[in-house]
Amino acid sequence: MNHPNAKFGLALALALAAPLAAALPEDRNQPIQLEASRGQLDQKTGVSIYEGNVVITQGSMRLTADTATIYVKDSSFQRMDATGNPANLRYKPAADKPEIQGTSKRVEYDVASAKVVMSGGVRVVQGQDVFTGDRVEYDLKNDVIRAKGAGENGRIQFTIQPRAQDAAPAKKP
Numbered sequence: 001m002n003h004p005n006a007k008f009g010l011a012l013a014l015a016l017a018a019p020l021a022a023a024l025p026e027d028r029n030q031p032i033q034l035e036a037s038r039g040q041l042d043q044k045t046g047v048s049i050y051e052g053n054v055v056i057t058q059g060s061m062r063l064t065a066d067t068a069t070i071y072v073k074d075s076s077f078q079r080m081d082a083t084g085n086p087a088n089l090r091y092k093p094a095a096d097k098p099e100i101q102g103t104s105k106r107v108e109y110d111v112a113s114a115k116v117v118m119s120g121g122v123r124v125v126q127g128q129d130v131f132t133g134d135r136v137e138y139d140l141k142n143d144v145i146r147a148k149g150a151g152e153n154g155r156i157q158f159t160i161q162p163r164a165q166d167a168a169p170a171k172k173p
Contacts, residue, residue: 030059036068046072054082060092060099063107082107086121098127104136114140122147128161 037052048070056063065082072078086103093100105120116138118124124131134150149155 026059032056032058034068046078048072054084056082060090062088062090064088065107077111079108079110089118100124100126102136116140128159130157130159132157 034050034054034056036050036054039048039050041048050068050070051066054063054065054068056068063082065084065087067084068080068082070077070080083106086105087107088101088103089107090099090101092098102118102122102124104118104122106118108117108119109115110117117135118138119135122131122133122136124136131147133147133156134154135148137146139145147156
């Protein structure tokens with residue numbers, strides 16, 4: 001992996017992976033870091049595979065997985081698949097919102113459709129709100145989330161905490 005073209009290909013693949021999560025706007029200007037026990041970049045196919053405690057970070061976004069595969073075609077990032085037991089994704093969507101933490105067996109990001117899909121024992125937590133299910137699809141373009149449970153009779157579950165109300169002091173007579 002010390003070949004100059006391999007380093008360029010790795011840097012390109014990582015730089016184009018930035019839109020993985022709709023995180024803080026300033027995150028997009030942060031450097032992308034990737035760590036793994038081993039990696040392989042095939043310049044002909046544009047596929048790079050990273051294995052062993054994979055950690056990808058950019059600003060507030062952090063993805064950890066057992067394996068991450070990045071697909072590049074014509075110098076353009078196409079998609080990324082990450083798997084783990086579990087794969088973990090966390091990011092801060094806005095400065096005034098709590099961090100989102102998600103776990104699942106698989107995280108997929110497709111550039112063309114601008115969709116992030118988490119599948120296999122999905123658990124997403126933001127503050128005290130919790131979602132569990134088997135599959136969550138997040139359409140970044142339209143800001144739409146679709147979810148489904150496991151199997152034909154599977155269920156999804158949301159727990160949404162009430163917002164704290166600022167109690168006005170009682171007036172004295």
